[in-house]
Amino acid sequence: xxxxxxxxxxxxxxxxxxxxxxxxxxxxxxxxxxxxxxxxxxxxxxxxxxxxxxxxxxxxxxxxxxxxxxxxxxxxxxxxxxxxxxxxxxxxxxxxxxxxxxxxxxxx
Numbered sequence: 001x002x003x004x005x006x007x008x009x010x011x012x013x014x015x016x017x018x019x020x021x022x023x024x025x026x027x028x029x030x031x032x033x034x035x036x037x038x039x040x041x042x043x044x045x046x047x048x049x050x051x052x053x054x055x056x057x058x059x060x061x062x063x064x065x066x067x068x069x070x071x072x073x074x075x076x077x078x079x080x081x082x083x084x085x086x087x088x089x090x091x092x093x094x095x096x097x098x099x100x101x102x103x104x105x106x107x108x
Contacts, residue, residue: 001102006062014106021103024057028066028096031057032089035073039085047085048077054092066095 007017031054038046055070069092076084 001098003099003102003106010062018103018106020061021099024061024063025096025100025103027057028054028092032093032096035085035089039082039089042082044077044080044082047082048074051077063095063099066092069095 003018003021004014007014010017012020031050034050035047035054038044038050051070051073055067055074058064058066058070069088072088073085076082076088
């Protein structure tokens with residue numbers, strides 16, 4: 001994953017974008033935790049809110065795979081098909097790990 005290129009596409013210099021990505025990872029991790037907790041409780045509204053938050057932040061930063069997965073979760077909540085969410089959430093977590101790995105590579 002080329003974080004420098006993504007940042008440039010957004011009109012940000014590399015250092016500025018990397019700092020924002022660090023914040024994104026923190027908030028995305030919190031959103032994922034909220035999603036997991038809400039899913040375990042069957043709380044459709046909370047699932048939808050956390051997915052919407054994740055969709056917005058990932059879309060703003062150009063992380064479109066996570067954006068689209070978050071949209072899928074929102075759709076699943078509208079259709080009340082919570083069984084679809086687990087695999088999607090796993091894909092989002094993997095995407096966050098990929099971003100974090102790219103960020104750690106830049107930091108070294």
